[in-house]
Amino acid sequence: MRTTADAVVIGGGIQGLSCLYHLAAKGIKNISLVELDLLGSGSSGRSAAMLVLSMGRAETIELSFVAWKEYMAFAEMFGESTHFKQIGYLTVATRAAEQHLRGEIAVQSKMNVPIEILTPRQVKEIVPSVNIDDVVLGSICRTDGVIDPHAVMHAYARGAKQLGAEINERVQATGIVLENGRVVGVETTSGKISTPLVVNATGARAKEVGAWVGLNLPITNYKRHIFITDEFKAIPQSTPFVMDLEAEWYFRKEGENVLMGMGREESTLFEPQFEPEFQEKVIERAAHRAPILLNAKIIRGWAGLRALTPDDLPVLGYAPNVGGFVNCCGWGGHGVMHAPAGGILTAEIIADGRATSMDVTPFRYERFEKM
16 A cells, blocks of 8 residues: 555545546546455445436536546546446325425426426336325436446556555554644554545545544434345336335336335444345335235345535535645435546646636535535
């Protein structure tokens, strides 16, 4: 492991690897990444892996546009595929969630996202398995799809190494050394790395790492469960990703199987405990929204964490009052979807002095001081 570096990225998930690659591509080649376990062993490897434009507010959509541009050119850039499958993203809303969805549709339309408004009957025509008894509104973005986050992480890691970056797995950062209010090093389980710059890309651990430099990141971790059924051909391959907005329950095809996800439980654990009994809640929701799924057998499942800020936007850029400490965290379950954007914008902020791909003012830490 290098003992000196021009920059150190803490966190070997998809955002940390994107930062590593894009910083190296900007010419910062003496750069090291430290990951306490294996690359992608945290939430990045437990994602539903959607790549969508039709989600969230204007700032989130703009992040998606930045990410989408790189993802669509990924094979040309890295010689590796993201295995993108354009399945579409369909949202259904009950009366309780109708205004929320209408607001999202209005923003998406204004930003030229190819969103279509659906009547309940049209929802049923697209996905016959969906129960529309309480559905009042739907939407679909047919260009959205799913990618393989492991392939993306592998490409970023390989690309960064080819540019001279170093990756250290099973090396845990344990503290940050400050002198006169500036970063001068990172303490790890394998020794100290002297460096003037640290990128906090630690996902669920970002709040803890921020506290090392006196930064209070208002990030809360929430647990979500994902379950996989056995082979289930009753849901055809042409089925889009289906999101029940009110319940935050979703399903999509996963090969010949079906993937279902649900949950927003606050967690104080960095390693979320999988709860087999949560399966009953997922099945209960499936029984209501897509009863045909009761005929499928769940064969495995896992839990992951989403690190959310109060406004559901990430934290990007230099921390105030701490020289050399940069955040790239708080992605709230969108870390895979926005991985290129996080790396591109972080590299621009550090190497170019400012972000040029989009305005990052809404993501600055200072916004929390006004809350």
